[in-house]
Amino acid sequence: MTLEITGLKVSLGGRDILRGVDLHLEKGRVHGLAGESGSGKTMTGLAVLGLLPHGARATGRIDLGGRDLLTLPPRELNKVRGGQVAMVFQDPATSLHPMLSVGRQLTEHMRHHLGLGRAEARARAVELLGKVRIPGAEEAYGRFPHQFSGGMRQRIAIAIALACSPRVLIADEPTTALDVTVQAGVLRLLRGLCDELGLAVLLVTHDLGVMSAIADEVSVMKDGLVVETGPRGQVLREPAHAYTRSLLDALPGEPGGPAEPGGKA
C-alpha cells in the first residue's frame, strides 16, 4: 500500500468539508475519484500535500511509507511535496507561472530536492519533456507557457510533477480545462506513465467516461464521504450505491456501460 488515507476529516470555518474519507492508492494503479462538484475531491488531494486553505483543520491519518503526513513537521513535509507526492492541477493556464520559462519550472525543484547541478537538471528536464511527448524538447525548454497550447501545457505540468520521481501523483481533473480533442491523449499519457514508472495515481474527475477508460479502482464521493469504492468493473457495472447509479444514468450512451472518451491527441 503506497498511500493510505483513513478517516480524513477536514473542517473549515465551522463547516465539515470532509467527514471521514478512506482511500487506498497502490503502486502502478490508477485510482479514479468521482463525485459531483463540491463533494470534496479537491480538498482530499490538497490535504495530502498539506495545502488546505488557510484556517482549515484536518484530522485522521494520511500514511505514506509509515509516516503520517498530517503530523509531519513543515521541513519534512516540504521534502515530501514534489519529492514523493506530486500534484497536477486542473487548469494549466493558471497553474504554470506565466513569466518563468518551462525549463526553470522544470528544474528548480529538481535542483532543490535532488541537489542536481544546472547541466544535469537540464538534461533530465529535456528527457522528461520528451517523455511527455512535447515535440522539440530542446527548444521547448527555453520557451514560456503562453507559447504552448492547453494540452501541451498540461503535459508540461505533468513533466514538472514527475521531475523528482515521486511515488504518488495526484491529478485533479487534469483534462477538464482542455479541448475535448486533446483530453484522451493526456489521459493515455498518465496511464502510460503510471505503468512505466510504477506511480500510484489518484485521478480526480467528475467524468465517469474518463474513469472507465483508464482507472483500475474507482471511488465515488458525495458530501465529504466516500460512498462507494472498488474495482472499476464492479463499481461501474454493478454500483451498490444509488448515488453512483444516478451518476451513471446521467452519462450519454447505453446505461451502465459508459463509452470510451473519443477523439485523438
Place this chain on the structure above:
Amino acid sequence: MSNTASGKTPLPGRGPEQARARRRGAHPLARFLVRRLLTAVLLAWGITLVTFVLTNLVPGDPVAANLGQRALGDPAIVAQWRAEHGLDKPLWEQYALHLQGLLQGDFGTSQQSHRPVAQDLAEFVPATLELAGAAILVSLVLGVGFGVLAALRRDRLSDHLLRVLSLVGISVPTFWLALVAFYVFFYRLQITPGSGRVDPALGGAPPVTGLQTIDALLAGRWDIFASAAGHLITPTLVLALYTIGLLTRFTRSAVLEVLGQDYVRAARAKGLPGRVILFRYVLRSALVPIITVAGLAFGSLLSGTVLVEAIFAWPGIGQYAYKSATTLDLPAVMGVGLVVGVVYLVINLIVDVLYGVIDPRVRLQ
C-alpha cells in the same frame, strides 16, 4: 476553487511569429529594447514641439517682462531686442532654429541671467536629480518593503500599523508636511541642517556627477558626504512620504492577489522553500502593477519637488523654473519644459523596459 478556464488561446509553439524572430536573428529582448528606444526618440522630438508651441502660446509679452519702462517706450530698442532674440521671424522658422540649436546643445540664452540656458540647467538639474532620485529610491525600498510585509502579516498588528502609515502618507499634503518638518526639525529641535545642499563652510566636493553625495564619496571627503546626506534627508523623506504610502498600499494588494493564484499553490506543491516562492513566484508577478503605479507616482513626485525646493531653499530646477516662468524668460522656460519632459520620458521608458524584462509575454509579442 478556481474553475475558470481563462486565457486558453492555443498559441502553437512553432507559430509564424517565432519563425520570424529566429530569421531576424536578434535576441527578442534586444529587439524589444530597440523598438522602445526608437519610440522614445520620436517622443522626445514631440516634446520639443509641444514645449515650443506652449511656450509661445502663453499670454504675456516677453518684451514687456524683460525691458524696463523707459526702454519699452522706445520702439527702436524694442525692435532691436525682438530681432536679437529672433522674435521677429515667423513661428515655424523660430522652431527650426530652436531645434537646430537643441541638436547642438544650444538651449538659447536666458533673458534674465544672460547666461546660456544649458549652463543654468547644468547647474540646477543635478540638485533636483539628487533630491528626486533619493526620494524615488527611498520610496521604492520602503514602499515595496512595507507592502510585502503588510501582505505577509495580513490582519496582524504590523499590517494595521502600516495601513495607518500609508493612509497618512497619502493624505498629508506635501507642502504642509514640508513646512512642518522644516519648523520642527530645523527651527525647534535643530536636529537637521537648514537650507541648501551642503554646509557652506565646507565648500563642496569637486563636481563630477553634480550629485553632492556621490561627488563627496568620489573625492573621499567623508565630512562633505555627511553634511550633504544630512541636508538631503529631510527634504527626501518629505518628498517621498506620499509615494511610500501609495506604494505600500498597492504592493500589499498586488502581493495578496498573487498569493491567491494557482501557480503559487503549484509552487508550494513542488516543495519549494518559502523564500524562493516569495521572490521568484510572487514578487515577479506583483511587480507588474507595482511598476505601473510607481511610474505614475514618480511623475507626481517630480512636481512635488518645486514646493519642497522652495521651502528647503534647495537650489534645483524647481526654483529655476519658478523664477523663469514669473519673468517670462522663454528660453529658460522651454529648457525646463524640455528637461522635465525628457525625465518623464525616461521614467516611462524604464517602466516599459521593465515590463519587457519581467514579463516574457510582453517582449515576445
